[in-house]
Amino acid sequence: MNHRQPKRIWNFSAGPATMPTEVLDQLAEDLIDVDSTGIGILEHSHRQPTFDRVLGDAVESCRALGEIPKEYEILFVPGGATVQFSLIALNLIPDNATADYPDTEVWSAKAIVEARDAVPSATIAVPFEGKRYRYDHVPVEGEMTPTPGATYLHYCSNNTVHGTRFHTPPKAAPGVPLVCDASSEIFGRPMDWNKHALVYASAQKNFGVAGMSLVIAHRDLIRKPVRRLPSMFSYAVHLAAESRINTPPTFAIHAAGLMFRWMIAQGGVREIERRNDAKAALIYKEIDGSGGFYRGLSRMECRSPINVSFRLNTEELDQMFTKEATEAEFDGLAGHRDAGGIRASMYNAMSISASQALAQFMHDFAQRHG
Amino acid sequence: MNHRQPKRIWNFSAGPATMPTEVLDQLAEDLIDVDSTGIGILEHSHRQPTFDRVLGDAVESCRALGEIPKEYEILFVPGGATVQFSLIALNLIPDNATADYPDTEVWSAKAIVEARDAVPSATIAVPFEGKRYRYDHVPVEGEMTPTPGATYLHYCSNNTVHGTRFHTPPKAAPGVPLVCDASSEIFGRPMDWNKHALVYASAQKNFGVAGMSLVIAHRDLIRKPVRRLPSMFSYAVHLAAESRINTPPTFAIHAAGLMFRWMIAQGGVREIERRNDAKAALIYKEIDGSGGFYRGLSRMECRSPINVSFRLNTEELDQMFTKEATEAEFDGLAGHRDAGGIRASMYNAMSISASQALAQFMHDFAQRHG
Numbered sequence: 013m014n015h016r017q018p019k020r021i022w023n024f025s026a027g028p029a030t031m032p033t034e035v036l037d038q039l040a041e042d043l044i045d046v047d048s049t050g051i052g053i054l055e056h057s058h059r060q061p062t063f064d065r066v067l068g069d070a071v072e073s074c075r076a077l078g079e080i081p082k083e084y085e086i087l088f089v090p091g092g093a094t095v096q097f098s099l100i101a102l103n104l105i106p107d108n109a110t111a112d113y114p115d116t117e118v119w120s121a122k123a124i125v126e127a128r129d130a131v132p133s134a135t136i137a138v139p140f141e142g143k144r145y146r147y148d149h150v151p152v153e154g155e156m157t158p159t160p161g162a163t164y165l166h167y168c169s170n171n172t173v174h175g176t177r178f179h180t181p182p183k184a185a186p187g188v189p190l191v192c193d194a195s196s197e198i199f200g201r202p203m204d205w206n207k208h209a210l211v212y213a214s215a216q217k218n219f220g221v222a223g224m225s226l227v228i229a230h231r232d233l234i235r236k237p238v239r240r241l242p243s244m245f246s247y248a249v250h251l252a253a254e255s256r257i258n259t260p261p262t263f264a265i266h267a268a269g270l271m272f273r274w275m276i277a278q279g280g281v282r283e284i285e286r287r288n289d290a291k292a293a294l295i296y297k298e299i300d301g302s303g304g305f306y307r308g309l310s311r312m313e314c315r316s317p318i319n320v321s322f323r324l325n326t327e328e329l330d331q332m333f334t335k336e337a338t339e340a341e342f343d344g345l346a347g348h349r350d351a352g353g354i355r356a357s358m359y360n361a362m363s364i365s366a367s368q369a370l371a372q373f374m375h376d377f378a379q380r381h382g
Numbered sequence: 383m384n385h386r387q388p389k390r391i392w393n394f395s396a397g398p399a400t401m402p403t404e405v406l407d408q409l410a411e412d413l414i415d416v417d418s419t420g421i422g423i424l425e426h427s428h429r430q431p432t433f434d435r436v437l438g439d440a441v442e443s444c445r446a447l448g449e450i451p452k453e454y455e456i457l458f459v460p461g462g463a464t465v466q467f468s469l470i471a472l473n474l475i476p477d478n479a480t481a482d483y484p485d486t487e488v489w490s491a492k493a494i495v496e497a498r499d500a501v502p503s504a505t506i507a508v509p510f511e512g513k514r515y516r517y518d519h520v521p522v523e524g525e526m527t528p529t530p531g532a533t534y535l536h537y538c539s540n541n542t543v544h545g546t547r548f549h550t551p552p553k554a555a556p557g558v559p560l561v562c563d564a565s566s567e568i569f570g571r572p573m574d575w576n577k578h579a580l581v582y583a584s585a586q587k588n589f590g591v592a593g594m595s596l597v598i599a600h601r602d603l604i605r606k607p608v609r610r611l612p613s614m615f616s617y618a619v620h621l622a623a624e625s626r627i628n629t630p631p632t633f634a635i636h637a638a639g640l641m642f643r644w645m646i647a648q649g650g651v652r653e654i655e656r657r658n659d660a661k662a663a664l665i666y667k668e669i670d671g672s673g674g675f676y677r678g679l680s681r682m683e684c685r686s687p688i689n690v691s692f693r694l695n696t697e698e699l700d701q702m703f704t705k706e707a708t709e710a711e712f713d714g715l716a717g718h719r720d721a722g723g724i725r726a727s728m729y730n731a732m733s734i735s736a737s738q739a740l741a742q743f744m745h746d747f748a749q750r751h752g
Contacts, residue, residue, distance in 0.1 A: 021420035025427045028632060033414070036422055040410035044403070050391035050711065052406055054591055054637070057395045057714060090461035090593050091614060094628040098612035129612040216629055221424055223460050223593055223631025242468035242499040244461060258464040259586055261593025262398060263633065267424070341420065344427060 025344030070269030097126035323353030395714030440639030467496035693723030
């Protein structure tokens with residue numbers, strides 16, 4: 013093992029994202045020997061007591077952190093959210109039925125494409141087309157006409173590219189359950205479980221290791237898929253096997269458990285939300301106080317506290333900003349290719365100090381170049 | 383980081399399996415800071431130069447290690463081999479076509495079930511039913527009647543439960559390509575690429591981190607799936623996106639690259655094969671020289687050098703063996719639930735010292751209890 017003190021820089025990447033050093037140090041130790049078993053976490057059988065402990069802890073701490081009601085099941089499924097785009101449609105939408113998918117940006121748009129390819133006979137209705145507005149907002153009250161009798165309404169609660177967020181869940185047609193892609197903000201605020209039948213998130217933004225997703229679903233919804241499916245595509249089989257149909261992503265499950273416990277130790281979802289709001293406020297304050305030098309990409313009323321997207325007056329200034337930011341050891345600030353400009357992603361593990369440092373840098377940059 | 387010297391024990395687990403401490407130490411270091419970027423491997427964007435380097439190294443070292451011809455593409459796909467059981471059928475078997483699946487044990491049997499669920503209109507023919515023989519051998523010359531015109535013949539080259547192996551690839555009908563599940567022995571011997579259209583393996587036995595598979599396929603075979611598929615199920619889309627349709631399992635890809643380079647540094651596939659044969663010979667010698675105290679589960683002519691399965695004269699003795707082995711710090715020796723008895727799994731990263739230690743233990747145990 014290397015004993016140098018590595019130097020860490022500010023990482024504002026949209027994901028995979030920064031992790032707490034306490035968790036990384038624990039993971040590094042556990043790679044060599046976990047629970048004093050003489051065997052590292054990567055090397056343990058997924059059918060033996062050590063991994064039983066790891067998986068049990070991950071599920072239990074997830075439930076505690078997310079305040080997840082007992083009627084909801086917790087699954088760890090290989091692959092990122094794009095796999096879930098297909099599995100949700102395959103498991104839930106009967107042939108020839110309709111599901112609602114408001115389009116609020118690239119990820120919701122991809123979910124639409126994947127659902128159509130997964131269940132070609134279904135109608136994937138798009139009751140809100142955010143593209144018309146360059147995705148600068150999510151639908152406000154009355155702006156969306158949901159489909160009566162839809163199987164569900166799928167939405168992405170926080171949109172990472174343009175930095176918009178549903179501050180309250182969208183209104184589906186009466187009796188239609190919500191399915192939520194919460195990849196970018198899970199455990200960043202309390203979830204209204206009464207309104208949601210299924211909530212999912214990929215791991216690499218808020219709870220660790222890329223290549224795995226968390227699926228939290230009401231038991232009645234996933235007890236039986238609406239069609240014949242191979243086992244790895246079936247939530248019912250994942251549920252019956254307790255996320256161990258085959259060898260699961262054991263390391264990612266372990267890291268998730270450590271991240272859940274880290275968030276609980278920080279004070280839980282409400283404290284994480286308070287910090288996320290404080291981090292975002294520092295950046296938005298620089299934008300709003302810059303006299304137009306920085307301009308946000310999203311409407312004020314649906315600004316995301318997680319991804320703050322903005323641009324400067326010219327593309328040259330955008331590039332100068334990221335160049336100087338890189339020199340000042342801020343990483344990952346270039347905007348998504350769909351939107352350009354600058355984006356500061358501040359997921360649950362990002363410290364307030366990082367946001368303070370970035371706000372100061374923005375302030376100084378505006379003074380130098382404004 | 384913890385600076386104690388952890389004590390490591392002999393881990394004969396069937397997988398996830400033991401890894402070289404050099405690789406684990408490097409991974410532990412890279413969790414905190416990889417390539418002196420100030421950012422750990424889990425936290426790096428999959429669209430930035432550091433991960434470009436990691437992925438490029440993994441693909442290049444895989445190709446060098448496996449001596450993979452340039453017509454074959456190398457894909458990293460989320461999920462274990464059970465996901466591939468479905469994807470292979472979905473991508474390759476047209477509706478109403480037939481594919482051959484000799485059944486040599488639990489994993490090939492599961493592949494049959496998954497292929498049937500993935501493509502219900504297809505015929506999944508079983509030209510060899512190993513169950514009749516308690517899976518004590520793989521088909522010998524003339525024992526299998528392959529289907530003329532089948533889309534492919536799928537086989538599992540090394541069977542981990544009963545410890546059997548195809549020493550040479552099975553004979554499909556003329557012109558029918560082979561698809562091989564090499565999860566338990568990939569890079570453990572040279573592969574005859576001329577006979578194989580697609581070879582796949584989950585990572586956790588021979589190249590690292592559970593939750594990802596390697597798929598090596600002839601370009602012509604996977605250029606276009608035989609049916610409309612969601613992107614994450616389509617080899618063609620994985621290929622076009624160079625294994626980055628979405629955020630891939632970045633840590634598992636990094637670990638795979640380190641494992642490939644470790645195997646190259648050991649002397650490559652032929653040296654690994656020599657060591658695997660030597661490790662197995664030590665254990666089979668104890669079995670064959672025990673005068674019936676230990677009895678192998680597989681026929682001599684198709685014994686696996688990777689998984690050595692045997693039993694003692696009574697279940698009580700089996701249990702006493704694993705109990706005393708555990709006390710002597712050997713782990714993972716209990717047989718698979720389908721076969722019972724004892725199983726020593728010795729994948730590519732297992733040292734000859736471990737096998738020597740186990741052989742000595744077996745010798746002493748037989749003397750004490752024989």
